[in-house]
Amino acid sequence: MTGIRESGDRTSVDDGLQTNGQGPDGLTEEFVSEWRDSAYGCFSSGHKFCREVCPVMQVTRNENHTPTAFHANIVAMEKGHLAVEDVAEDYIHCVQCGACELRCPNTLFTGDFYRHRTRTVDVVKAMRALAVDSGVEQPNWKRWVEATMEASNEPVVEGVSQERVRDWAEGLDIPTGGETILFVDCEAAFYRTSVARATAMVLRQAGVEFGLMQEQWCCGGPAAEMGYVEHARTLAEHNLADWRSVGATRVITLDPHDYISFTVDYPNYFGDQYDIEILHITELVAELVREGKLELTQSVERVATYHDACRLNKRKGIYKSPREILHAIPGLTFKDVDHVTQWSYCSGAGGGMRIERPEIADEIARRRMEKAADLEIDTLISACVWSERPLSEQGADREPSIEVRDLMELVADAAGLDYGGVQR
Amino acid sequence: MSVVALSDSVVDELRAILGSDYVLTNKSSLFNRARVPAPFPVHRWDEHVADIAVLPETAEQVAEVVKLANTYKIPVVPRAGGTGLSDGAVPVTGGILVDVKRMNKILDIDLDDRTVTVQPGINMLKLNEELRRYGVVYPDDPASYPCSLVGGRIGTGGWSLIGARYGHTRDLVISMQVCLPTGELIEVGDGGGRKIRKSSTGFQLKQLFMGHQGSLGITTEATLELVPRPEAEFAAFFGYPDYETAYKSTGALAKSGLASLAGVVLFDEWKVNYLRRDDEAYIPQPPELRCVVAVAAYGTLAETKPASQVIMAIGKETGGNYLGDEVSQGDWASRHDRYATPLHGRTPEGQVVPMSWHCEDAAITYSALPMVREEWHAIAKRYIDDYGVFDDWGMFAYTNGAHKPWGDYLVEIDIGIWEQRLDDAMWEAWVQCKREITEVSLKYGGSITACHGSTREGDAEFVPREMGGGFDVMKKIKRVLDPNNIMNPGKNSLDEAYED
Numbered sequence: 001m002t003g004i005r006e007s008g009d010r011t012s013v014d015d016g017l018q019t020n021g022q023g024p025d026g027l028t029e030e031f032v033s034e035w036r037d038s039a040y041g042c043f044s045s046g047h048k049f050c051r052e053v054c055p056v057m058q059v060t061r062n063e064n065h066t067p068t069a070f071h072a073n074i075v076a077m078e079k080g081h082l083a084v085e086d087v088a089e090d091y092i093h094c095v096q097c098g099a100c101e102l103r104c105p106n107t108l109f110t111g112d113f114y115r116h117r118t119r120t121v122d123v124v125k126a127m128r129a130l131a132v133d134s135g136v137e138q139p140n141w142k143r144w145v146e147a148t149m150e151a152s153n154e155p156v157v158e159g160v161s162q163e164r165v166r167d168w169a170e171g172l173d174i175p176t177g178g179e180t181i182l183f184v185d186c187e188a189a190f191y192r193t194s195v196a197r198a199t200a201m202v203l204r205q206a207g208v209e210f211g212l213m214q215e216q217w218c219c220g221g222p223a224a225e226m227g228y229v230e231h232a233r234t235l236a237e238h239n240l241a242d243w244r245s246v247g248a249t250r251v252i253t254l255d256p257h258d259y260i261s262f263t264v265d266y267p268n269y270f271g272d273q274y275d276i277e278i279l280h281i282t283e284l285v286a287e288l289v290r291e292g293k294l295e296l297t298q299s300v301e302r303v304a305t306y307h308d309a310c311r312l313n314k315r316k317g318i319y320k321s322p323r324e325i326l327h328a329i330p331g332l333t334f335k336d337v338d339h340v341t342q343w344s345y346c347s348g349a350g351g352g353m354r355i356e357r358p359e360i361a362d363e364i365a366r367r368r369m370e371k372a373a374d375l376e377i378d379t380l381i382s383a384c385v386w387s388e389r390p391l392s393e394q395g396a397d398r399e400p401s402i403e404v405r406d407l408m409e410l411v412a413d414a415a416g417l418d419y420g421g422v423q424r
Numbered sequence: 425m426s427v428v429a430l431s432d433s434v435v436d437e438l439r440a441i442l443g444s445d446y447v448l449t450n451k452s453s454l455f456n457r458a459r460v461p462a463p464f465p466v467h468r469w470d471e472h473v474a475d476i477a478v479l480p481e482t483a484e485q486v487a488e489v490v491k492l493a494n495t496y497k498i499p500v501v502p503r504a505g506g507t508g509l510s511d512g513a514v515p516v517t518g519g520i521l522v523d524v525k526r527m528n529k530i531l532d533i534d535l536d537d538r539t540v541t542v543q544p545g546i547n548m549l550k551l552n553e554e555l556r557r558y559g560v561v562y563p564d565d566p567a568s569y570p571c572s573l574v575g576g577r578i579g580t581g582g583w584s585l586i587g588a589r590y591g592h593t594r595d596l597v598i599s600m601q602v603c604l605p606t607g608e609l610i611e612v613g614d615g616g617g618r619k620i621r622k623s624s625t626g627f628q629l630k631q632l633f634m635g636h637q638g639s640l641g642i643t644t645e646a647t648l649e650l651v652p653r654p655e656a657e658f659a660a661f662f663g664y665p666d667y668e669t670a671y672k673s674t675g676a677l678a679k680s681g682l683a684s685l686a687g688v689v690l691f692d693e694w695k696v697n698y699l700r701r702d703d704e705a706y707i708p709q710p711p712e713l714r715c716v717v718a719v720a721a722y723g724t725l726a727e728t729k730p731a732s733q734v735i736m737a738i739g740k741e742t743g744g745n746y747l748g749d750e751v752s753q754g755d756w757a758s759r760h761d762r763y764a765t766p767l768h769g770r771t772p773e774g775q776v777v778p779m780s781w782h783c784e785d786a787a788i789t790y791s792a793l794p795m796v797r798e799e800w801h802a803i804a805k806r807y808i809d810d811y812g813v814f815d816d817w818g819m820f821a822y823t824n825g826a827h828k829p830w831g832d833y834l835v836e837i838d839i840g841i842w843e844q845r846l847d848d849a850m851w852e853a854w855v856q857c858k859r860e861i862t863e864v865s866l867k868y869g870g871s872i873t874a875c876h877g878s879t880r881e882g883d884a885e886f887v888p889r890e891m892g893g894g895f896d897v898m899k900k901i902k903r904v905l906d907p908n909n910i911m912n913p914g915k916n917s918l919d920e921a922y923e924d
Binding site: 037040041043044045046047048049050051052053061062063064066068069072073075076079081082086087089090103105106108109110112113114116 | 448450451452453455456457459460461464466467469470479505506507523525526528545547549550568570571702703704758760761762764765766767768769778779780781843844
């Protein structure tokens, strides 16, 4: 047996590249050689256990949109059957929630032994990047990223600009800089400002010292998810430089998408030099409540369920801290759905789906809200501000309607804080 | 691709039937509907690609597509989950691939008469998520439970892990609507009623439309059995020092007469060795444990509690060592996807390489199990030694009879195949290996396939021999129902029906 080399835990095949007429070239060849062995781990299984847990596939029922296809396409590219322009559209159909990776038998039953996790989200990001680099762009993503680069923040509402990025904090007298920075996501800074204000006031109430950035740019995550890696990196470099310039060593995020950017993308960009501690707000607030630094005394008379944000639950395994907080809120009737059942749930807000395929995103959100309605609740609680717009739209359309609240808004209510801002 | 090329006018007619969004002609759509998890000649991928794929939403759309195909004599390949372990859903002569995944609606839940009527593209796990609130379950539970679809289960004649208690797919489907190869929609069941379980009116047509591998039509609706959601599930795993003891224990458990017995599974020494490579439930097991038997019982508490005591007593009296609650409950809970992971594959030198999975599924009588086991492993060893791209992942024997688990077994040898290394010579070697395995099944009076279907090289050519005079009847039926041989041609050796 020649051509086998050990590569970490798994074996790679050196000489497996076979072309069949129209061999891959340049960028594609590089991409295929990086991903083919990983893709083959899925291809050789082919069981498709991921299919029915995929929020997109549940809606479109198109086999091209399965995680299995995302890996198989790479094998077909290796064999020269398909080129990037043949498959780019398939990869639009992913919210990058990570459910498929968890449900993959390769993750479940070799994960313990090899520490293996099937990397479908990374494959989708890499293929989207290959498409962009090969000139196969999606019009709405291109427009979105261009607008983001122009304003340094995502165009979540009309008139987004650096001049207005701190408007949400009006009257709160939050300093600039310091050891701990609160990073306020674009959606929270410009659209649902109540989340940002509630978060800031909760932290202050608990005695956590923090400041804001001098210039907070988009985290770069959406651009990275859409395949615009260089743009994403430009935004990331600014943010890291800004943190460093004010002496920050710790960043608190209120949004799971930012949390992924800072804990997955930024370490990839900056390597060992990246030494910033990143905290998600639910982890910190759960600790503050546990240690008695934040007292939740006001009754919140609601019948609610919790929406596990994909990037917390499926990508990062954070599902305990939000529940710990919810159980500490007095008056709340909490009807929980376990986090594994929620692997197949999503709001449709991730991976650029709402921008490039809004009709699919809306249907994903509608189905999520239908599951919530089955529980006969009046409130759906989320810890992901991006999920709150599509879910609120669906909740408002229902009879009786279901209100969507951010977990930090609820915590602020329970702490007796009057935070204001725009809640929609 | 197909003998009859698809003209632009055919494509236009398909778009008129389905809407242009659901008529797929792009390469990615066709290449991604070319294979199933069974070993695949990846070096000849383009020979297994349909000319066009359609995604219908209604039975009427399916009927219109099939009528069109029959008019123009274009092959039709039905595809549901594409999770089969044989090639029923793999195009071999191009044509129109009918992908039924969009047909996933629940049409009717009847709690009075205990039926649920569904479209063929629904998955059993998803169906049961909906049924849960009513306290009922559709208990068709293959290894592919989280991903296979009802239509594929019917087309392949599926087998269920808990079939000893609840029956297999054919026992659980009460009636169906079927689109015939000429495009007519008919209803078949026991007699005429859609919700009747037993009838002597006319021929028993329902079984004819089970397990035909898409060669006689496409199921467009199915009325399924609803059973009370079991109050209790009991699973016990026993370890044994040798195959002989485990084999005898398996027989004793299967013959216990317990009505709540859902299945008995025998793991042989090769299987346990395979799991010991890197499955954390098996690595810590002591070396004297060489074989395993798993038993499960389902039902009311009144049934399963005493049944569990009987099972424990038989297991221990016949030499079994109970492996504990954690292994028993954990392994049984993960039964759908624990035992065939590509990353467990090894070359003869012990290198880890991703291998695809051949799952042999012959039906063999209890008395023949030891001989079949020895002969199959000997065949596998020869091919492993000679070619270096195969791997023996061991054998399972599962009780096979619905409600009568004592006589015959679904016998599985799992063979890993390093597809990345396949070329024509390696593929031919694999097919030859498969033929030798099949010969052994027939030699001992068994059947080639208990549930996957005889649709691929190494199986299909043996169908006439296994069926004997029955194959002539099959050919006549095929020719009458499908005069132009459009329904999934090239499967089950049924092309022979048109040779004279």
